[in-house]
Amino acid sequence: MTTRINVGEKVLKENDRIAAEIRAELSRKKILSLNLVSSPGSGKTSLLERTFQDLKDTIPMAVIAGDVQTDNDARRLAAAGATLVRPIVTGGACHLDARMVQQAMTGLDLSCCRVLFVENVGNLVCPSSYDLGEDMKVVLISTTEGDDKPLKYPAMFRRSSLMVINKTDLLGHSDFDLERVKDNARRINDKIGILELSCRTGAGLSAWYDWLARTVDSKQRRASKGA
Amino acid sequence: MTTRINVGEKVLKENDRIAAEIRAELSRKKILSLNLVSSPGSGKTSLLERTFQDLKDTIPMAVIAGDVQTDNDARRLAAAGATLVRPIVTGGACHLDARMVQQAMTGLDLSCCRVLFVENVGNLVCPSSYDLGEDMKVVLISTTEGDDKPLKYPAMFRRSSLMVINKTDLLGHSDFDLERVKDNARRINDKIGILELSCRTGAGLSAWYDWLARTVDSKQRRASKGA
Numbered sequence: 001m002t003t004r005i006n007v008g009e010k011v012l013k014e015n016d017r018i019a020a021e022i023r024a025e026l027s028r029k030k031i032l033s034l035n036l037v038s039s040p041g042s043g044k045t046s047l048l049e050r051t052f053q054d055l056k057d058t059i060p061m062a063v064i065a066g067d068v069q070t071d072n073d074a075r076r077l078a079a080a081g082a083t084l085v086r087p088i089v090t091g092g093a094c095h096l097d098a099r100m101v102q103q104a105m106t107g108l109d110l111s112c113c114r115v116l117f118v119e120n121v122g123n124l125v126c127p128s129s130y131d132l133g134e135d136m137k138v139v140l141i142s143t144t145e146g147d148d149k150p151l152k153y154p155a156m157f158r159r160s161s162l163m164v165i166n167k168t169d170l171l172g173h174s175d176f177d178l179e180r181v182k183d184n185a186r187r188i189n190d191k192i193g194i195l196e197l198s199c200r201t202g203a204g205l206s207a208w209y210d211w212l213a214r215t216v217d218s219k220q221r222r223a224s225k226g227a
Numbered sequence: 228m229t230t231r232i233n234v235g236e237k238v239l240k241e242n243d244r245i246a247a248e249i250r251a252e253l254s255r256k257k258i259l260s261l262n263l264v265s266s267p268g269s270g271k272t273s274l275l276e277r278t279f280q281d282l283k284d285t286i287p288m289a290v291i292a293g294d295v296q297t298d299n300d301a302r303r304l305a306a307a308g309a310t311l312v313r314p315i316v317t318g319g320a321c322h323l324d325a326r327m328v329q330q331a332m333t334g335l336d337l338s339c340c341r342v343l344f345v346e347n348v349g350n351l352v353c354p355s356s357y358d359l360g361e362d363m364k365v366v367l368i369s370t371t372e373g374d375d376k377p378l379k380y381p382a383m384f385r386r387s388s389l390m391v392i393n394k395t396d397l398l399g400h401s402d403f404d405l406e407r408v409k410d411n412a413r414r415i416n417d418k419i420g421i422l423e424l425s426c427r428t429g430a431g432l433s434a435w436y437d438w439l440a441r442t443v444d445s446k447q448r449r450a451s452k453g454a
Binding site for chain 1: 234257266267268294295296298319320321348350351352353369371372373375376378379380381382393394396397398400401
């Protein structure tokens with residue numbers, strides 16, 4: 001088992017090296033990068049679809065969409081108006097790693113974009129360990145999944161800067177308690193930002209768009225200072 | 228990377244060896260073993276809770292409940308009337324492996340039980356690769372997760388004998404199409420059994436109980452012939 005751990009550490013170290021290259025490149029181009037993580041079916045693709053439909057004329061955005069199999073999401077996102085879309089089909093792997101993202105970025109002219117979304121594989125465990133060169137992780141949780149998920153999958157919530165609670169239109173159809181999920185998330189990460197919305201009804205989306213615009217501006221300012 | 232693959236293969240081979248030991252022991256004791264897999268929040272624990280509440284006087288059942296963190300599920304299942312409950316907290320690992328199950332079985336007197344449920348970590352990817360000595364995998368999918376999941380996570384649906392569609396009470400609140408998810412599952416695995424139910428309302432549970440009783444009987448007959 002010692003061998004396995006050492007090999008795993010080497011893989012993660014190599015991943016971090018590539019992630020740092022991605023981070024430097026995106027900062028040079030003043031592009032905000034958000035790594036979207038969640039269980040399968042929490043609504044990562046739906047949130048991006050709505051975001052592209054509503055903001056495509058305001059903020060040019062690119063997306064790298066990862067899936068174990070199929071490029072369904074990438075096709076949905078292209079139809080929704082993303083400026084640039086690149087699928088990654090992992091062919092079995094349970095998470096994206098920095099090398100996959102770097103390869104997907106090859107030949108992708110991001111110079112016109114201000115945001116790069118990376119839609120990770122639907123998995124609340126493994127993607128938490130892999131830095132993809134993002135500015136921050138955004139974790140989605142839907143109201144149909146149970147409000148104890150932050151406690152059961154703590155690494156993901158500890159490493160995320162924002163928790164988006166999706167499917168608020170389904171509140172009341174389960175025992176999911178909005179205050180309890182917030183308390184649980186804050187017990188794991190007292191700095192986590194929290195937004196509530198429904199991609200289906202549109203409720204709460206404006207607060208997400210405001211957050212996104214503010215975060216894009218803040219990235220532009222930081223990147224300009226750093227340059 | 229070659230080294231890593233070799234180490235991974237060795238780990239899987241060792242896992243299969245232990246899984247075979249578990250399978251032999253459970254067959255000797257004529258115990259049906261079901262490995263429950265799904266995304267986080269699809270309702271594995273809820274299904275087991277209902278099953279224990281309704282069948283505890285008919286079929287003695289044990290459960291090994293895995294979670295990345297917390298023993299919440301094990302406590303819920305003990306309260307619901309499982310004959311024996313043993314938690315596994317993986318402390319970060321994204322799946323159960325056969326060694327964890329064998330360790331959890333140590334000192335657990337299963338002789339009175341006819342079913343051992345293993346509730347895996349909520350994850351549609353990694354648990355598909357690990358044989359836990361079960362007779363079959365049962366995959367849950369809820370109607371709030373999207374009907375394309377069998378195509379996006381094919382390994383899990385290919386290796387499962389039964390797909391349980393949970394949260395049918397929420398049909399109509401999303402674009403989830405019952406016929407489409409069945410078609411998608413059968414495209415991946417044309418032998419997969421399919422049940423629809425709602426743990427919340429109880430609709431469809433009797434068909435699950437019938438399936439379980441039939442499968443327990445069939446295991447008893449096969450194990451008796453083998454003995």
